[in-house]
Amino acid sequence: MKLADSQPLTTAEAATTAPKARIRFGIVLLPNFTLTAFSGFVDMLRLSADEGDYSKPVRCSWSVIGDTLAPVRASCGIQVTPWETFDTAEPFDYVVVVGGLLHSGPQASDETLRFIQRAARGNTTLVGICTGVFALMRAGVLDGHRICVSWFHYWDFVERFPTVSTDALIADRLFVIDRRRITCSGGRASIDVAAAILLRHFEHATVQKALRILLVGEMQKGNAPQPHPPGLEPATHPKVKRAILLMEQHVGRSLPLEELACKLDLSPRQLERLFKAETGKSPQAFAKQVRLRTAAWLLTSSDRTVADIASSCGFSDASHLGREFRKQFGLPPVTFRETRGADAQNDEMACGENFAGVGGVY
Numbered sequence: 001m002k003l004a005d006s007q008p009l010t011t012a013e014a015a016t017t018a019p020k021a022r023i024r025f026g027i028v029l030l031p032n033f034t035l036t037a038f039s040g041f042v043d044m045l046r047l048s049a050d051e052g053d054y055s056k057p058v059r060c061s062w063s064v065i066g067d068t069l070a071p072v073r074a075s076c077g078i079q080v081t082p083w084e085t086f087d088t089a090e091p092f093d094y095v096v097v098v099g100g101l102l103h104s105g106p107q108a109s110d111e112t113l114r115f116i117q118r119a120a121r122g123n124t125t126l127v128g129i130c131t132g133v134f135a136l137m138r139a140g141v142l143d144g145h146r147i148c149v150s151w152f153h154y155w156d157f158v159e160r161f162p163t164v165s166t167d168a169l170i171a172d173r174l175f176v177i178d179r180r181r182i183t184c185s186g187g188r189a190s191i192d193v194a195a196a197i198l199l200r201h202f203e204h205a206t207v208q209k210a211l212r213i214l215l216v217g218e219m220q221k222g223n224a225p226q227p228h229p230p231g232l233e234p235a236t237h238p239k240v241k242r243a244i245l246l247m248e249q250h251v252g253r254s255l256p257l258e259e260l261a262c263k264l265d266l267s268p269r270q271l272e273r274l275f276k277a278e279t280g281k282s283p284q285a286f287a288k289q290v291r292l293r294t295a296a297w298l299l300t301s302s303d304r305t306v307a308d309i310a311s312s313c314g315f316s317d318a319s320h321l322g323r324e325f326r327k328q329f330g331l332p333p334v335t336f337r338e339t340r341g342a343d344a345q346n347d348e349m350a351c352g353e354n355f356a357g358v359g360g361v362y
Helices: 011-017 035-048 110-121 132-138 151-160 189-198 204-213 238-249 257-263 268-279 283-301 306-312 318-329 333-349
Strands: 023-029 060-066 094-098 125-129 175-178 181-184
Touching: 023 035, 023 110, 035 060, 035 094, 035 125, 035 189, 035 204, 094 110, 094 132, 110 125, 110 132, 125 132, 125 189, 132 151, 132 181, 151 238, 175 189, 181 189, 189 204, 238 257, 238 268, 238 283, 257 268, 257 283, 268 283, 283 306, 283 318, 283 333, 306 318, 306 333, 318 333
Parallel strands: 023 060, 023 094, 094 125, 125 181
Antiparallel strands: 175 181
16 A cells, blocks of 8 residues: 555554464374374365465464474374474464374373463463363363264263263264364364364455365364264264264263254154154164163173163163163173173174164274
C-alpha cells in the first residue's frame, strides 16, 4: 500500500497490513509411535503452510522436539531425530504428542511429562494423537475434559486410568476438541484433526487444497464414527456403527434404549428399525452379545475371577453371567476358560455371527 504523503502507517493500518504470525507446532514423538499418525498430521501442516507445493513454513511452522536429540523409533522401525530439546524450544501454540504401541517398552519419560505440564500452564493447546492421549492423562492435564481414544485401546485406557468417568471417555468418534485439549483416535484421523485445527486459523480453501493433494477429499468431522471393529458387517449404516461402538464403550452397564437413541439423535423407534434392518437383531439383543463376547475375551485373556468379569460386563453376578453364557456358548464360563484357551475369540469369529468385534482386539 502506498500512502499519498509517505507518512508512517497508523496503528490500525499496520494491524491490517502486517503479516500474520505463524502458528507454531511442537511435535513430541513417543517411543514406538505410529508413523501414519505422525506423517498424516505433519503433511497437513506442510501442505497448508505455503502456496502451491513449496512446503515452506510461511503460515505455520513445526518442530520435532524431545528431552534429548536421540532418535525416536517408530513402531515400524523408522527412526526420527528430534530437531530441538524441550529446554531450548521456544513456546508453541500447539504441542502435539504422538503415541503408538503400548506394550513394547517405555512410554513417555518423566521429562516429557514435565514438559507437557509446563505447556498446559501456559496458553498452549495440547493435542494427543493415538496413544499420545495416555501421556496427556499421565501428565494430569485432562481433568475435566472429554477424552477421545481409539476403540482398539479403550480397555487399555480404562484399566490404566480406572478413575476416569466413562461419560468423559469417547471411543465412538474420530477426535474431540474440548477447549485447549484435543484428543484423536489416531491413524487416518490425524489428517482430519490437523485439518480441523488449521481451519481455526486459515481459510477453508487453504486447508482443502492440502486435503486434495493428499487425495483425501473432504475432511471427516470430529463426530464422525471411528471405522468399525471387525465383525460389524453388515451393519453399514453410520448410526448403527456408532451405536455398537457406544455399546462397547459402556459394556459395564447396559445403556437404556432411550439413552442410546438420544446419544445418536434418533428416536427409540427409529433406532430399533435401523438395527433390525442392518443386523437382524434388536439393539438390546445385540448389546447382550457385545457383553458376552467381552466376557469371553476376558476369560481367555486374563486371570480375573468370573464374578469380577461379570461385574465388568454388566451382569448382576457370576450366576447371571453363567446362565447367559451357557445359552450363547454352550459352556459355563469356567469350562470355557479351561478348554478354549487364548484362541477362543478367533474361533468364535469364524462362526459367522455378526457380533461387535471386541474379542481379542482391545
